[in-house]
Structure formats: structure tokens, C-alpha cells
Amino acid sequence: MNIVLFGPPGAGKGTQSSLLVQRKNMRHLSTGDMFRRAIEAKTALGQMAKSFIDKGELVPDHVTVSMVENELKTLEGSSFILDGFPRNISQADSLEEMLKKNAISIDAAIFLEVPSSVLEERLTGRRVCKSCGALYHVSEKPPKVAGTCDRCGGEVYQRSDDRAEVIRGRLEVYEKNTMPLKSYYRAKGKLVEVNGQGDAESVFVRLSAVIGSSGQSIKR
Ligand code: AP5
Numbered sequence: 695m696n697i698v699l700f701g702p703p704g705a706g707k708g709t710q711s712s713l714l715v716q717r718k719n720m721r722h723l724s725t726g727d728m729f730r731r732a733i734e735a736k737t738a739l740g741q742m743a744k745s746f747i748d749k750g751e752l753v754p755d756h757v758t759v760s761m762v763e764n765e766l767k768t769l770e771g772s773s774f775i776l777d778g779f780p781r782n783i784s785q786a787d788s789l790e791e792m793l794k795k796n797a798i799s800i801d802a803a804i805f806l807e808v809p810s811s812v813l814e815e816r817l818t819g820r821r822v823c824k825s826c827g828a829l830y831h832v833s834e835k836p837p838k839v840a841g842t843c844d845r846c847g848g849e850v851y852q853r854s855d856d857r858a859e860v861i862r863g864r865l866e867v868y869e870k871n872t873m874p875l876k877s878y879y880r881a882k883g884k885l886v887e888v889n890g891q892g893d894a895e896s897v898f899v900r901l902s903a904v905i906g907s908s909g910q911s912i913k914r
Contacts, residue, residue: 701806750863803879
């Protein structure tokens with residue numbers, strides 16, 4: 695079972711992916727996480743990506759596509775979740791080519807639907823562990839000790855692109871570039887829409903109903 699999980703910033707893609715990794719043993723391929731690891735490691739890729747991410751803009755396609763291409767080669771047959779990729783039609787076309795080349799296919803493109811009124815609150819309140827990437831929220835899911843990750847003891851921080859002025863730009867970029875993927879995957883018969891409102895466990899129950907208990911089948 696291989697899925698593309700897409701939706702607006704703050705829809706809960708990272709949160710649901712982490713549950714899918716824990717409970718269905720899937721690999722999580724998140725381009726946002728890949729860029730943040732490169733930024734943390736101060737690599738040339740990280741420095742370049744940071745200049746786009748801090749403004750809420752997309753990192754250029756050729757950079758993102760080749761990064762994903764390298765990750766796809768490491769899968770060794772594992773089921774996977776693509777989170778944050780593709781993010782526009784051109785990336786979706788590149789993905790099709792990469793999948794064909796590697797004899798892999800996507801079973802479904804799952805769209806997490808959350809109204810924009812909810813997104814801003816989720817994003818401004820989000821906190822992330824610098825070491826393991828665990829996700830928190832200042833009111834919904836605070837760490838037990840402020841500023842410290844429950845899971846690994848790492849530093850819990852606010853992402854630089856989770857400031858209100860950057861969030862507005864990210865939502866615009868999403869509307870213009872990523873929303874058209876709904877029609878793209880609908881036309882391919884791969885689109886599945888899941889309501890992303892309510893607490894994370896309720897959303898996971900809905901997502902699991904679509905994916906199936908073993909992670910092997912898709913119910914439409
Ligand atoms: P990326 O990291 O992919 O960010 P995003 O798509 O904007 O998505 P987010 O990570 O903000 O949100 P999410 O849906 O994962 O929500 P989460 O689960 O964290 O990309 C960042 C940047 O990298 C981009 O802007 C771009 O510059 C660059 N980039 C990445 N991919 C690229 C690509 N393909 N091409 C070019 N550039 C690319 O949840 C958010 C908060 O809400 C958390 O605090 C969480 O605890 C809380 N929450 C989640 N679910 C619930 C719930 N059900 N109820 C209550 N609270 C909840």
C-alpha cells in the first residue's frame with residue numbers, strides 16, 4: 695500500500711503519517727522533513743532550501759524531485775506515505791515517471807480536508823522536536839515539560855515558517871499550486887477525500903477505514 699497524503703499546511707499530514715508509521719509499519723517520506731534535516735545539518739541543500747522555506751515559497755522543482763528520487767531508491771519494497779510531495783502538477787508528472795522507472799505504483803492520493811479557519815490556529819500553535827521531529831501543539835498537545843520532547847528529551851521549537859505572516863503566504867501557495875492536484879488525481883481514479891477535522895485519533899479512524907486494517911487495501 696503506497697499513498698500520497700496531501701492537503702493544506704496544518705491539515706495533519708505529519709501527525710497522521712506518524713500514526714501510520716507506528717501502527718501500519720509504513721515508511722514516511724516527507725519532503726518538508728528532508729529539507730529541515732538538511733537545514734539542521736547546515737548542508738548546501740539546506741541553506742538553499744531555507745531561503746525558500748522561510749518565505750513560505752516552494753523549493754525549486756528540480757531540487758525537490760531529485761531528492762525524492764534518491765529516497766525512493768532506499769525503499770526496498772516497504773509501503774510508503776509521500777507527505778508534501780508532489781506539490782504541483784509538474785512534480786506529480788515527475789513522480790509518475792519516477793514510479794514507472796522503479797516499477798512502483800501509488801494506490802491512492804488521499805486528500806485531508808480541513809477548513810482554513812482551523813489551519814491557522816493549528817499552525818501558529820505547532821511545536822516540533824528538533825531531534826526526532828515529534829509534533830506538539832501549545833494547547834492541544836503540549837509536551838509534559840515545556841520546551842522538552844516527551845519522546846527523546848530534545849529541544850521543542852517553533853518552525854520559522856509557522857509565523858502568522860509566513861502562514862498566509864503558504865496558504866496562498868497551496869491554493870495556487872497544490873489544490874489542482876485534486877483534479878489531477880480524480881482524473882486518474884486515485885483521489886480519496888478524508889475529513890481531517892476533529893482530534894487526531896478520530897481522523898486516524900477515518901483514514902484507517904480507507905486504507906484497511908492491514909494497510910493492504912483501499913476502500914473507496
Ligand atoms: P511541509 O513540512 O511539507 O509543510 P506543509 O505541507 O505546509 O504542512 P505542515 O507540515 O505545515 O502541516 P501538516 O499537514 O503536516 O500538519 P501537522 O501534522 O504538522 O513543507 C514546509 C516547506 O518546505 C514548504 O513551505 C516548502 O517551502 C518546502 N517544501 C516541502 N515540500 C516541497 C515540495 N514538494 N516542493 C517544493 N517545496 C517543498 O499538524 C499541524 C499542527 O496541528 C500540529 O501542532 C499538530 O499537533 C496539530 N494537529 C494535527 N492534527 C490535528 C487534529 N486532528 N486536531 C487538532 N490538532 C491537530
